[in-house]
Amino acid sequence: MNPALQPVVAPRLPVPKLLQRRIGRAVADFRMIQPGDRILLALSGGKDSLTLLHMLRAMQRQFSVPFELGVATVDPMSPDYDPQVLVPYMASLEIPYFLERQDIYERAKKHLLRPSYCSFCARMRRGVLYRCARREGYNVLALGQHLDDFAESFFMSMFYNGEMRTMKAHYRVREGDLRVIRPLVYCRERQMRQHAEEQQLPVIYENCPACFGKPTERQHMKELLAQQEIRDPRLFKQLQRAMLPLMRKGLEDLNFEDDHD
Numbered sequence: 139m140n141p142a143l144q145p146v147v148a149p150r151l152p153v154p155k156l157l158q159r160r161i162g163r164a165v166a167d168f169r170m171i172q173p174g175d176r177i178l179l180a181l182s183g184g185k186d187s188l189t190l191l192h193m194l195r196a197m198q199r200q201f202s203v204p205f206e207l208g209v210a211t212v213d214p215m216s217p218d219y220d221p222q223v224l225v226p227y228m229a230s231l232e233i234p235y236f237l238e239r240q241d242i243y244e245r246a247k248k249h250l251l252r253p254s255y256c257s258f259c260a261r262m263r264r265g266v267l268y269r270c271a272r273r274e275g276y277n278v279l280a281l282g283q284h285l286d287d288f289a290e291s292f293f294m295s296m297f298y299n300g301e302m303r304t305m306k307a308h309y310r311v312r313e314g315d316l317r318v319i320r321p322l323v324y325c326r327e328r329q330m331r332q333h334a335e336e337q338q339l340p341v342i343y344e345n346c347p348a349c350f351g352k353p354t355e356r357q358h359m360k361e362l363l364a365q366q367e368i369r370d371p372r373l374f375k376q377l378q379r380a381m382l383p384l385m386r387k388g389l390e391d392l393n394f395e396d397d398h399d
């Protein structure tokens with residue numbers, strides 16, 4: 139075949155050892171991957187989900203437990219976010235890819251006066267991802283939130299809702315047919331940033347159709363935590379330990395067959 143006509147296949151990227159260790163530990167601690175799982179990764183095109191994509195691909199080659207991997211992106215049809223650039227990239231990786239278009243942007247605009255527009259978009263997006271997973275026969279949805287996200291959610295929940303809560307690392311959805319996993323739960327945001335820069339991943343910077351660049355409570359928490367981390371570099375280690383029982387919520391509902399051990 140004429141070499142110019144051959145499909146371009148993206149090379150395997152080097153695997154950062156620290157990220158690999160932390161993801162491996164999270165997968166083991168929270169029993170995230172079961173033999174034969176069909177995992178659908180939610181890919182926004184941000185540095186975190188792109189990094190997770192490459193780490194899961196590497197894991198698929200090396201992990202003793204076999205699993206399948208597919209990828210889905212929700213296109214909220216916003217003028218600021220164009221995930222089309224991911225299409226040729228995903229083709230080069232030769233992984234099943236689903237680009238789901240949904241007019242979240244228009245609907246979010248109608249909700250902008252509400253304080254909860256961020257969660258509105260996230261809920262809409264999640265619904266699209268669940269539908270895609272069910273339609274395509276995936277039983278696990280992987281999301282790219284990391285330890286910094288968990289810590290920010292923890293403080294936002296306490297500051298604004300008076301509750302000690304954060305995201306769960308692994309749980310089953312109410313309908314019972316899908317599990318949600320967050321394999322970057324022990325990873326720091328800066329590790330993903332570094333990996334994405336070093337490997338020149340095709341990062342899309344604008345994703346949230348509703349925020350329109352407004353500073354959010356999350357950004358405020360990020361700054362607060364960054365200041366505190368300057369005073370105490372062990373901050374996130376301590377927070378990880380403090381949040382562990384909250385991260386583990388939902389694990390008891392998983393009912394894996396060998397749950398007695």
Ligand SMILES: Nc1ncnc2c1ncn2[C@@H]1O[C@H](COP(=O)(O)OP(=O)(O)OP(=O)(O)O)[C@@H](O)[C@H]1O
Pocket residue numbers: 179180181182183184185186187188210211212213214263280281282283345346
């Ligand atoms: N448009 C989208 N399509 C598919 N998955 C998404 C989309 N937006 C977010 N997600 C998923 O939800 C996770 C958390 O979303 P969030 O908006 O906090 O991330 P982000 O900053 O946009 O991107 P990333 O986390 O990939 O750097 C993402 O890591 C990704 O797994």
